[in-house]
Amino acid sequence: MTDAPNSNPQTLDPKSSAIQEERDITGSKPIDNTEEKLPFEALELTEPVAKALKDMGFSYCSPIQAKSLPYSLSGHDVLGKAQTGTGKTAAFLVAAFEDLLRQPPPEERFAGEARALIIAPTRELVMQIAKDAKAIGKYTDLKVHTLVGGMDFNKQLNALHSQHVDILVATPGRLLDMCERREVYLDQAEVLVIDEADRMLDMGFIPQVKRIVRMTPQKTHRQTMLFSATFSNDVLRLSEQWMHEPVTVEIEPESVATDTVEQLVYLVSSDEKLPLLVNLIHQPDVKNLMVFANRRDECRRLHEKLRNKGFRVGLLSGEIPQGKRLKTLEDFKAGRLQALIATDVAGRGIHIDGVSHVVNYMLPEEPEDYVHRIGRTGRAGNSGKSISFACENDAFRLPAIEELLGRKLVCEQPPEHLLG
Structure with missing residues (x-):
């Protein structure tokens, strides 16, 4: 393990105004303003990884990449505070690939024996991480496997047995199941990544994750990277348990709530929400729309009401089968749906360019989820609009959201033509 760079990680942060539109690698444009950005070539990456990044059109690091990669590439544990859409996926994937490429694999390897493990809270996020991993690793012979619930168990098992497991991306439940059946072994893992730790806590996965971490080498014998949108006391306690002298890097939420997203709050009664949403869908500038509610049952009822009115709408929530x-998602990306209704858990980690509008049908219970929601639009340099419906039941959540954003939101009565 080499020494950390001499510079403090904060000094690697480009000016925020120059990098506000940076996104995760998949489906995004490189940033034109390169004056103070850290080029990937300065990191001296291995040729296969550098070539793949170049193919993908990326020459410069986003802030989370610029802050974390000089340390993670040196073998240090990294505790990162970053939202979805800041480039954190590529930050830990590049580090994982570099570690595996620079260290020869064991001479004797067993089926299901992972060299790098990435744990994420949702199936969608696992599939997205694996897709990014395959793009970054396309010039290597490293094999990427996924384990998620709700998909064919035997198919995933056969894949584990058919080729070596270099990078394993998994949700906690299915991974633990495979480990307990002795189909997956984690005792040789060189790299451990825990993504969206705060969401793991919210979803009750931490007991499972703790059991999984205990199956990996002790923390001084592996590299651990943990990413979270927030540094709650619970997240910090977990980092102390699982990490060895980590370098802490932070990207503030303001860099995600970009200037490319127009944010409005419509003050309405609860009875006005549905007709307001119906009229919004009919507006000519609404090309494709994501609508967020807080619970599965609320999303299900809203989806049913819109379908009954003749709209082509999709539903994303934890109760929907993975297939x-x-x-x-494919129908929405292809423009075959007018709107997509989603919970926060299902909406996390989804990368879709071209979403013109996000509607917060209900204001989120956690302020951080507001930032995740509006991050679905205004991507890849495009403009977007976020419209929140604030009624008598949830308007009290606005001050916490504004405090997180560091700015006041425009609150107004909706235009008459949207209520008629």
Whole structure:
């Protein structure tokens, strides 16, 4: 393990105004303003990884990449505070690939024995990480496997047995199941990545994750990277348990709530929400629309009401089978749906360019989820609009959102033509 760079990680942060539109690698444009950005070539990456990044059109690091990669590439544990859409996926994937490429694999390897493990809270996020991993690793012979619930168990098992497991991306439940069946072994893992730790806590996965971490080498014998949108006391306690002298890097939420997203709050009664949403869908500038509610049952009822009115709408929530979720996403990307109704858990980690509008049908219970929601639009340099419906039941959540954003939101009565 080499020494950390001499510079403090904060000094690697480009000016925020120059990098506000940076996104995760998949489906995004490189940034034109390169004056103070850290080029990937300065990191002296291995040729296969450098070539793949170049193919993908990326020459410069986003802030989270610029802050974390000089340390993670040196073998240090990294504790990162970053939202979805800041480039954190590429930050830990590049580090993982570099570690595996620079260290020869063991001479004797067993089926299901992972060299790098990435744990994420949702199936969609696992599939997206794996897709990014395959793009970054396309010039290597490293094999990427996924384990998620709700998909064919035997198919995933056969894949584990058919080729070596270099990078394993998994949700906690299915991974633990495979480990307990002795189909997956984690005792040789060189790299451990825990993505969206705060969401793991919210979803009750931490007991499972703790059992999984105990199956990996002790923390001084592996590299651990943990990313979270927030540094709650619970997240920090977990980092102390799982990480060895980590370098902490932070990207503030303001860099995600970009200037490319126009944010409005419509003050309405609860009875006005549905007709307001119906009229919004009919507006000529609404090309494709994501609508967020807080719970599965609320999303299900809203989806049913819109379908009954003749709209082509999709539903994304934890209760929808994985195959149907993937088909819904494809239909939405292809423009076959007018709107997509989603919970925060299902909406996390989804990368779709061209979303013109995001509607917060209900204001989120956690302020951080507001930032995740509006990050679905205004991507890849395009403009977008976020419209929140604030009624008597949830308007009290606005001050916490504004405090997180560091700015006041425009609150107004909706135009008459949207209520008629």
